[in-house]
Amino acid sequence: MATPPKLLIAASGTGGHLFPALAVAATLTDYEIHWLGVSHRLEADLVPQQYPLHTINFSGMQGKTPWAKLRPLWQFLGAFWQTRQLLKRGQFQGVFTTGGYIAAPAILAARSLGLVAILHESNALPGKVTRALAPWCTVVALGTPASLPYLAKRKANLRVTGTPVRPNILHPGPLDLPIPPTVPLILVMGGSQGAVAINRLVREAVSQWLAAGAWVVHLTGQNDPEATAVQHPHYVVLPFFEPMGPLLHRADLAISRAGASALTELTLTGTPALLIPYPYAAEDHQTVNAQVLVSAGAAEMIPQAQLTGDRLGQIILEWLRQPQKLQRMAANARRLAVPDSTQQVAGLIRSLIPPVEP
Missing domain, CATH: 3.40.50.2000 (Glycogen Phosphorylase B;)
Structure with missing residues (x-):
């Protein structure tokens, strides 16, 4: 019997990142889903009862001086290596992320292995990670067409899908x-x-x-x-x-x-x-x-x-x-409103990481 494709979802921090990712994950019942997060954030409460949670030690690239940025840069390198090893060892087929700082090691680790990287950006003003790494992604799904001007000069594959929401x-x-x-x-x-x-x-x-x-x-x-x-x-x-x-x-x-x-x-x-x-x-x-x-x-x-x-x-x-x-x-x-946003984003994932034929 063929095994289902493995997808790593990287979503961390607030409900704005987690709830759209959880909504998409809930539709991908024919995939083996694992989660990438941080141990002290909201995902530690919401995810483990549904999906295996893998945590990395990473808190973004904040810092106003070169010296203040050295520690987070070192953290980023560690997070990138941890994520790359997880993807390689676990034989994942790709990554789906909803942005935020955790998206950076997830996207770069996936692309370094030649894997699919799908990013969803829900904010009208795309975040710094999205603006920087959109060209690296296989596809970038946008919550609103208002985001398009901010990414127009990036050589990125952009789709407006709306933002997935909880089924209720x-x-x-x-x-x-x-x-x-x-x-x-x-x-x-x-x-x-x-x-x-x-x-x-x-x-x-x-x-x-x-x-x-x-x-x-x-x-x-x-x-x-x-x-x-x-x-x-x-x-x-x-x-x-x-x-x-x-x-x-x-x-x-x-x-x-x-x-x-x-x-x-x-x-x-x-x-x-x-x-x-x-x-x-x-x-x-x-x-x-x-x-x-x-x-x-x-x-x-x-x-x-x-x-x-x-x-x-x-x-x-x-x-x-x-x-x-x-x-x-x-x-x-x-x-x-875009009522079928969850299906649109899930459809992008299915087109790039096809499920196993029954």
Whole structure:
């Protein structure tokens, strides 16, 4: 009996990297999948119950001076060698990565062995690794056509596929929260790591929304010691919530960071959003992400530095009083959606690393 092809998936760090990779992996049931990650990141919690996890010691190439870069450069060389040995020893047919710093040793190790390297970039502004290594990849899949100008001068094989999402986003079941079906629902989410700054603004504003009859589901993340400072029966505070699909479909509007995966989910569920980009994101890429939705009329954006709790409260109250505005934003969001993105990316992998014929 023929053995299935072996694929190494390199995805590490945040939900923005992990969830698209997990969505693609779930469709490749006729492949033997292994995972490349870092021992102290989110993948250590999410991956081992599904796929073998191989970890490397690598934390990127940060450093402002030549001396400060020596240690990460040495780390990179070690990560490259470890990954190359893993690919060679394990007889893998290729690598699929969703970007970030772990993509660099994965792509270069694969290409040094003549193996397929497939990269998916979800951000509108491609990351530094993507911009540098796109020409080395067999194919680069893009989450949005807004990325094309940034890579136009690279001699790379580019495909716009959208960004894969968790299955429950597309096929939501019932919402397992005791929220009445007719009340306005505001969803606050700061990404897989939470957003303490947004949490503080929401706690200052939430009394206005509750007084207007709205319910609020606030996903705070696990790093906010004041998460439960405000108590109200219509204010549901959770560190995280899974599955997100039913919650996004039920929400009348969302207050969100502007990570690429979150924005993809907002478009697929047609959820109007006020976007507050993370101000310290690399190269301010969340602002570039947000601008794609803003330009399409699917969201509005306000920099964190320009917000107070009172201003946030008033903006959301105005939105709740304008249901037609929310309906327009929802329709515009859905026009940006790519519902078959997971199948498109999986199809690229299948075309380059064909599965075994039954």
